[in-house]
Amino acid sequence: MYSEDVERAIRVALHAHDGQTRKGSADPYVVHPIHIALVLTRHGAPDHVVQAGLLHDVVEDCDGWDVERIEAEFGAEVAEIVAELTEDKTRSWEERKRAGIEKVATMSADAATVKAADKLHNLSSMVRDLARSESPDAFWSHFNGGRDRTLSMARELVEALAPRVGEDLARSLRATVDMLASIDRERRA
Numbered sequence: 001m002y003s004e005d006v007e008r009a010i011r012v013a014l015h016a017h018d019g020q021t022r023k024g025s026a027d028p029y030v031v032h033p034i035h036i037a038l039v040l041t042r043h044g045a046p047d048h049v050v051q052a053g054l055l056h057d058v059v060e061d062c063d064g065w066d067v068e069r070i071e072a073e074f075g076a077e078v079a080e081i082v083a084e085l086t087e088d089k090t091r092s093w094e095e096r097k098r099a100g101i102e103k104v105a106t107m108s109a110d111a112a113t114v115k116a117a118d119k120l121h122n123l124s125s126m127v128r129d130l131a132r133s134e135s136p137d138a139f140w141s142h143f144n145g146g147r148d149r150t151l152s153m154a155r156e157l158v159e160a161l162a163p164r165v166g167e168d169l170a171r172s173l174r175a176t177v178d179m180l181a182s183i184d185r186e187r188r189a
């Protein structure tokens with residue numbers, strides 16, 4: 001079904017992330033929020049959750065965007081979800097990721113669903129990028145936590161998210177983190 005608000009959020013994501021690329025490949029960054037929107041739509045999420053998925057990184061990563069602007073342009077429901085998912089970039093990697101895991105138990109169900117779609121796309125693109133990379137070390141060097149911490153934090157986050165989301169999403173998250181660990185072992189063998 002056509003939604004003018006979702007289309008507006010796609011347009012904002014395209015403009016706000018213009019010029020940014022992903023870490024593990026040369027893909028434009030906006031591939032990530034668009035893929036999240038597809039996962040959310042496939043799981044039957046309502047429009048305001050899809051909009052939050054499209055906009056979830058703009059406050060953290062894009063000049064000129066804050067939660068107040070999201071609220072003014074997309075409403076309080078969308079802004080609240082984006083606020084719940086925005087990390088405090090002044091803290092260390094370890095602190096940000098740990099806080100993110102701890103927050104999952106008490107965040108809204110909508111925010112947990114967006115976080116699960118976010119993690120599912122990040123893990124899936126890591127599986128693809130690690131499989132294609134020249135060496136596992138070159139791949140892991142893009143990630144601030146390095147291999148061991150990134151993998152163990154990913155597992156903890158997936159286990160925190162699993163009871164908060166539908167069975168399908170939980171199963172996909174667990175299968176994808178397992179696949180990432182197993183491709184890493186194969187590539188290093």
Ligand SMILES: Nc1nc2c(ncn2[C@@H]2O[C@H](COP(=O)(O)OP(=O)(O)O)[C@@H](OP(=O)(O)OP(=O)(O)O)[C@H]2O)c(=O)[nH]1
Nearest residue numbers: 021022023024025093118119122123125126142143144145
């Ligand atoms: N997997 C992956 N991530 C990329 C890529 N490009 C950018 N990112 C972003 O970078 C973060 C992971 O990189 P890290 O080095 O571990 O963390 P940091 O940027 O927050 O310091 C992810 O956010 P995050 O908040 O850590 O998300 P998550 O922990 O919920 O997955 C993700 O959205 C990419 O090609 N692959």
